[in-house]
Amino acid sequence: MNKILTLENVTLSYQTKTSETKAVSNLNFSVSEGEFVAMIGPSGCGKTSILSLIAGLIKPSSGKITMFGSEVIEPSKRTGYMLQKDHLFPWRNIENNVFLPLEIKKNKTEENLAYSKGLIEKYGLREFSKYYPKQLSGGMRQRVALIRTLSQKPDILLLDEPFSALDYQTRLSVCDDVYKIIKSEKKTAILVTHDISEAISLADTVLVLSKRPATILDSCEMDIDKSLTPLKRREHPAFSKWFEKLWKELNL
Amino acid sequence: MKRQLTEHQKYLDKLKKDKAIVIFFRIAILVIFLAVWELLADLKVIDSFLFSSPSRVLVTLFNLHSSGELYSHIFTTIFETLAGFFIASILGVLIAVVLWWSEKLRKIFEPYIVVLNSLPKIALGPMIIIWFGAGMKAIIFMAVIITVIVTIINMLSGFIETDENKILLLKSMGATKSQIFLKLVLPSALPTMISTLKINVGMSWIGSIMGEYLVSKRGLGYLIVYGGQVFKLDLVMASTVVLCVLAAIMYLVVSIVERTLIKWK
Ligand SMILES: Nc1ncnc2c1ncn2[C@@H]1O[C@H](COP(=O)(O)OP(=O)(O)OP(=O)(O)O)[C@@H](O)[C@H]1O
Numbered sequence: 001m002n003k004i005l006t007l008e009n010v011t012l013s014y015q016t017k018t019s020e021t022k023a024v025s026n027l028n029f030s031v032s033e034g035e036f037v038a039m040i041g042p043s044g045c046g047k048t049s050i051l052s053l054i055a056g057l058i059k060p061s062s063g064k065i066t067m068f069g070s071e072v073i074e075p076s077k078r079t080g081y082m083l084q085k086d087h088l089f090p091w092r093n094i095e096n097n098v099f100l101p102l103e104i105k106k107n108k109t110e111e112n113l114a115y116s117k118g119l120i121e122k123y124g125l126r127e128f129s130k131y132y133p134k135q136l137s138g139g140m141r142q143r144v145a146l147i148r149t150l151s152q153k154p155d156i157l158l159l160d161e162p163f164s165a166l167d168y169q170t171r172l173s174v175c176d177d178v179y180k181i182i183k184s185e186k187k188t189a190i191l192v193t194h195d196i197s198e199a200i201s202l203a204d205t206v207l208v209l210s211k212r213p214a215t216i217l218d219s220c221e222m223d224i225d226k227s228l229t230p231l232k233r234r235e236h237p238a239f240s241k242w243f244e245k246l247w248k249e250l251n252l
Numbered sequence: 253m254k255r256q257l258t259e260h261q262k263y264l265d266k267l268k269k270d271k272a273i274v275i276f277f278r279i280a281i282l283v284i285f286l287a288v289w290e291l292l293a294d295l296k297v298i299d300s301f302l303f304s305s306p307s308r309v310l311v312t313l314f315n316l317h318s319s320g321e322l323y324s325h326i327f328t329t330i331f332e333t334l335a336g337f338f339i340a341s342i343l344g345v346l347i348a349v350v351l352w353w354s355e356k357l358r359k360i361f362e363p364y365i366v367v368l369n370s371l372p373k374i375a376l377g378p379m380i381i382i383w384f385g386a387g388m389k390a391i392i393f394m395a396v397i398i399t400v401i402v403t404i405i406n407m408l409s410g411f412i413e414t415d416e417n418k419i420l421l422l423k424s425m426g427a428t429k430s431q432i433f434l435k436l437v438l439p440s441a442l443p444t445m446i447s448t449l450k451i452n453v454g455m456s457w458i459g460s461i462m463g464e465y466l467v468s469k470r471g472l473g474y475l476i477v478y479g480g481q482v483f484k485l486d487l488v489m490a491s492t493v494v495l496c497v498l499a500a501i502m503y504l505v506v507s508i509v510e511r512t513l514i515k516w517k
Pocket residue numbers: 014015016021022023041042043044045046047048049050194212
């Protein structure tokens with residue numbers, strides 16, 4: 001398959017007045033088009049840092065990140081970053097939150113607006129498009145945040161623990177929703193999480209990261225039926241096998 | 253359904269009743285205060301020469317009104333206050349924007365702002381009179397200098413409080429610094445801006461009245477000082493009452509601006 005993103009020997013150190021923190025060390029992996037990659041790792045190991053590197057928000061201390069054949073040096077139109085919280089702007093209604101990336105990139109064309117409105121409609125938020133974020137539930141807000149990320153038509157989605165602010169029940173259903181949306185829009189996605197079952201139920205490939213500085217300990221292809229929804233995958237016999245294996249690797 | 257409706261109706265009735273009680277007591281306190289004051293003055297418990305009385309204040313106001321004098325004083329003070337308010341608010345916000353923009357400048361100017369903030373501005377009075385002359389310019393300058401420092405400090409901290417992660421989100425969309433400011437920092441500091449404007453209303457009144465105490469031949473502050481000097485306490489009280497009314501009106505205007513600007517709350 002076609003590799004659209006490659007990280008080669010990527011290393012990152014944060015400099016502060018008192019110390020140097022090595023957050024990422026010698027990272028090598030690549031992502032194919034349409035692939036869903038999940039990264040799991042202990043808290044503080046450098047997961048967010050890896051996404052920020054791919055998003056072009058910070059530069060690696062050494063090594064190279066290549067996306068669609070060119071080196072990543074600044075935020076790209078082709079990546080969409082979804083953070084831990086929804087970060088909807090409370091003074092904008094749902095529709096205007098979704099349009100935000102278009103405004104930033106100055107391409108609020110008829111076509112793009114129609115595409116964004118289409119997404120809002122398709123994912124069941126049309127009635128709420130004039131509502132303000134405060135009037136929506138946590139799960140709905142998370143869906144809006146995803147639609148906002150999609151409105152700029154990115155090729156690669158970077159998801160930083162997108163469900164961590166939700167309670168367990170909502171989390172399962174929003175997880176299903178988000179998966180459906182990503183698959184039906186045929187996007188490539190990199191998801192960061194510390195929840196092993198979330199990683200197994202969503203991903204094609206799970207990357208296991210070491211403690212800080214993050215490096216890849218293992219890369220596992222999930223052999224669970226891809227036509228199942230994330231919720232159904234949790235009931236698949238292979239699920240517990242993977243869970244046990246990954247859990248051991250994380251707690252080594 | 254019907255039961256629900258009546259329950260809602262009850263709730264609304266209760267709200268209405270609560271509001272009526274609040275308004276009733278607000279007015280009652282004022283009326284009782286004025287009545288007691290008048291009574292004490294009439295019964296000569298207090299010396300109305302020193303403490304005036306509501307009726308004497310009314311008479312004084314009426315005289316000022318019929319001689320037409322009242323309005324020239326009011327307009328002078330309002331003009332000075334509004335000029336001070338607008339100049340200081342706009343200037344203060346602009347300076348805060350510049351200091352938000354450049355962390356270097358912010359660090360360089362921090363000690364100056366701190367010192368200027370703690371300096372009692374009235375200490376600059378004599379200098380201001382010498383530089384600007386004993387006129388309206390000096391008074392407006394006084395109002396500006398009192399208001400502008402607070403504006404800078406409040407607005408800057410409002411700008412700086414902006415959620416780092418939201419900034420990150422915009423950066424990941426490729427936003428420029430001016431886009432970050434206009435789309436995020438400014439709107440999220442809007443509540444701070446409104447509360448700053450509310451404070452500025454008070455500040456610019458302090459500035460203009462203080463300025464009028466120092467210099468001036470006209471204005472409500474002048475009337476108060478003059479009244480004090482010639483022992484016309486009626487005049488002092490009457491001017492103070494007018495000041496109260498004007499300050500309340502200006503505060504009300506800011507509140508209305510607030511309600512139209514911040515709909516999403
Ligand atoms: N801007 C920064 N300056 C200095 N150190 C930083 C910075 N950002 C992160 N770090 C450090 O780098 C390490 C990795 O941080 P990162 O946020 O990437 O971890 P994470 O795996 O996402 O953690 P979590 O699971 O808590 O979200 C941490 O030790 C953190 O203290």
